[in-house]
Amino acid sequence: MPQHSPLDLAEGDPFGPHNLPYGVFTTSDEPQRRRVGVRYGAYVLDVHALAEAAGSAHAAVLSAGTLNPLLAAGRAIWSAVRAELVDALTDPARRVTVEPLLVPLADVALHLPFDVADYVDFYASEHHASNVGQIFRPNGDALTPNWKHLPIGYHGRAGTVVVSGTPVVRPAGQRKAPADAAPTFGPSQRLDIEAELGFVVGTPSTLGEPVPLDAFADHVFGVTLLNDWSARDIQAWEYVPLGPFLGKSFATSVSAWVTPLDALAHARTAPPRRDVPLLPYLDDSAAAEPGGFDIRLEVAINGHVVSRPPFSAMYWTAAQQLAHMTVNGASLRTGDLFASGTISGPRPEERGCLLELTWSGRDPVELPTGKRTFLEDGDEVTITAWAPGPDGVRVGLGEVTGKITGR
Numbered sequence: 001m002p003q004h005s006p007l008d009l010a011e012g013d014p015f016g017p018h019n020l021p022y023g024v025f026t027t028s029d030e031p032q033r034r035r036v037g038v039r040y041g042a043y044v045l046d047v048h049a050l051a052e053a054a055g056s057a058h059a060a061v062l063s064a065g066t067l068n069p070l071l072a073a074g075r076a077i078w079s080a081v082r083a084e085l086v087d088a089l090t091d092p093a094r095r096v097t098v099e100p101l102l103v104p105l106a107d108v109a110l111h112l113p114f115d116v117a118d119y120v121d122f123y124a125s126e127h128h129a130s131n132v133g134q135i136f137r138p139n140g141d142a143l144t145p146n147w148k149h150l151p152i153g154y155h156g157r158a159g160t161v162v163v164s165g166t167p168v169v170r171p172a173g174q175r176k177a178p179a180d181a182a183p184t185f186g187p188s189q190r191l192d193i194e195a196e197l198g199f200v201v202g203t204p205s206t207l208g209e210p211v212p213l214d215a216f217a218d219h220v221f222g223v224t225l226l227n228d229w230s231a232r233d234i235q236a237w238e239y240v241p242l243g244p245f246l247g248k249s250f251a252t253s254v255s256a257w258v259t260p261l262d263a264l265a266h267a268r269t270a271p272p273r274r275d276v277p278l279l280p281y282l283d284d285s286a287a288a289e290p291g292g293f294d295i296r297l298e299v300a301i302n303g304h305v306v307s308r309p310p311f312s313a314m315y316w317t318a319a320q321q322l323a324h325m326t327v328n329g330a331s332l333r334t335g336d337l338f339a340s341g342t343i344s345g346p347r348p349e350e351r352g353c354l355l356e357l358t359w360s361g362r363d364p365v366e367l368p369t370g371k372r373t374f375l376e377d378g379d380e381v382t383i384t385a386w387a388p389g390p391d392g393v394r395v396g397l398g399e400v401t402g403k404i405t406g407r
Contacts, residue, residue, distance in 0.1 A: 006102045007095055009041045014396030016041070017086045018389045021257035021398060022067055022222070025108040034065025034111055038085060039257060039398070043102040047085065050101050056084055067114040067258065071202035071221050072334040078202070078221060082262055110256035112163040113224075114200060117335035119156040119252065120325055121196075121228055121244075123147075124316035126272070128344035131356045148276040151316040151324045153338075156228075157249040161337065164225075164256050164400040170377060170407055171250040173234035187407050188231035188247075190361070191375040194342040195299050195309050195352035195383050198226035199318050200258050201336035208329040213284055213291075216319035217261055219332055225255040225297075225383050225400040226339050232355055232374070254337070257398040264395060267387035269294040269312050281327050282320050291317030295397065297343060297385040299352065301375075304367050309343040309352040311385075377406040 009016050020038040027033075037044040051059035058081050061069040070081065088094050123129055126143070133142030146152065162168075170191055176183035202221035205211050211219055228248065235247025271284075271292040278284075284291050295311035321338055342352040351357045354374050357365055364371035375381070381404075385397040 005095065005099060006041065006043045007089065007099060012393050013041050014386055014394040015039045016393065017089045018393060019259065019263050019395050020082065020085055021259040021263070022070070022113060023256045023258070024065060024067065024111045024113045025103070026111065027103060027108055031109070036062050036064070036067060036070070037103075039105070040089060040102065042105050044105060044108055045085070045089070045098070046101045046103065047081075050088055050098065051084070053097055053101075054084070054088065058084070068335055071114060071200065072204070074203045075218055078260060079262065082260060110163065110165070112161070112254070113256060113258050115335050116158040116161045116337050117201075117333035118337070119158045119161055120153050120336075120338040121156050121248070121341060122151050122153040122316065122321050122339060123341040124151055124314050124321065125340075125342055125344045125352070126315040127313060127346055127350075128342040128352060128356065131344065131351065135355065135360045148274075148315075149279070150282070151321045153321070153325065153341075154243045156252060158337070160249055161252045161254060164253055164398075164402070166251075166253065166402065167405045168229055168251045168253065168402045169405050171231045171234065171246065172407060173231065173246045174237055175233040176237045183237060188234055189374070190232035191404065192230045192232050192354045193299065193375070193381050194228040194230055195297050195307065196226040196228055196343060197295065197311060197340045198224045198254055198337050199322070199339070200224060201332050201338070202334060203332070204334050205326060205332040207331040210281070210329060211322055211326040211332065212281070213287060213319045213323050216322055220261060220318065220322065222258045222260040223264070223397070224258045225385055225397050227253040227381060227383055227400050227402060228339055229253065229402070230353070251402070252339075253400050253402045255398045255400040259395065259397050263389070264293055264295075264387055266389050267294045267395065268292070271317050272313060272315055274315075281323055284317065284320060287319075291319045293318075293387065295385050295387045297352070297383060300382045300384075301365070301367060301372065302369050302380055303382075306365050306367075307349060307351055307357060309350050310345045311340070311343050313345045313350075314340060314343060375404050377404050379404050
């Protein structure tokens with residue numbers, strides 16, 4: 001019987017040559033040597049070793065223990081490297097070279113795939129914003145007056161972006177319920193998740209020069225799953241008038257994999273209909289390709305699925321977020337990360353955070369391990385996702401996982 005080759009994937013494998021997400025890995029025999037790899041089935045391909053063996057002109061940008069040199073190289077190089085990888089993984093004549101460079105996923109440790117420069121979090125889901133507005137302003141307008149005129153966002157902490165699997169320590173801070181006379185200090189009692197997508201910037205921009213909508217693909221390398229953990233009680237007391245701070249800055253988890261935009265070409269979709277006219281720099285009505293992405297997320301707590309948020313329902317696109325983020329002249333740096341904000345759909349089972357799923361604790365979520373309003377110590381949250389690919393195959397986006405530990 002012929003020996004199975006790691007290059008022979010099962011039909012429809014979501015991590016085939018149509019995908020090839022990038023990550024950074026180490027092996028037990030060389031734990032200090034971080035290498036750039038791409039996921040192929042249940043394996044990781046050492047892309048620098050492959051580039052060296054093939055005499056690739058792009059070996060240098062793949063030689064570091066981070067994706068940043070590749071990110072900085074620009075779209076022409078991204079496309080060229082991707083084409084070389086697809087050729088190597090699909091050409092039968094190259095199997096003898098490629099097979100030894102594939103390492104089982106079970107035998108590697110995965111690391112933060114890129115050095116994060118700046119981090120910005122947006123608030124781009126109308127369904128999420130409307131639900132939150134109804135929760136906190138039951139007798140007022142669900143959306144603030146500016147919401148449909150610009151993508152609302154805030155600057156986060158790049159230094160607390162962590163890779164999937166990193167434990168999340170329950171944050172402490174000031175808390176004050178409406179009926180309390182004064183704030184108290186202690187661990188958050190309303191610790192929440194936020195199911196999001198992160199967009200990874202590759203090519204930088206010049207200070208003072210905005211990035212227009214049609215330059216999105218020139219600057220953004222790819223996407224990663226993201227969980228922007230949120231301490232709702234700390235945030236509620238601190239956020240007026242300047243917005244989120246300690247309630248958000250303690251941890252943001254990202255997947256170990258960055259899926260290149262090229263892998264999502266078949267997932268492009270039109271955003272929801274806009275019912276308020278947009279200023280010219282945000283008006284994408286004449287865009288060459290639709291700005292939305294049909295990406296289906298799944299949120300599980302302790303292995304039990306609690307939500308399936310659809311990214312296609314997001315009101316503001318990533319290109320609009322990038323355009324707004326730079327319209328004042330702010331520059332981009334290689335490794336900048338900007339996140340979509342909580343992804344929620346129109347149905348209750350599509351809400352992307354516990355604040356919405358439980359309606360601020362009124363309606364607990366039923367789990368096999370017991371009811372939850374917000375996260376308890378020991379809870380593990382896993383977000384997975386996929387997008388449509390060519391010929392009906394799925395594009396897997398991996399997962400982002402975090403387990404809550406007490407203080």
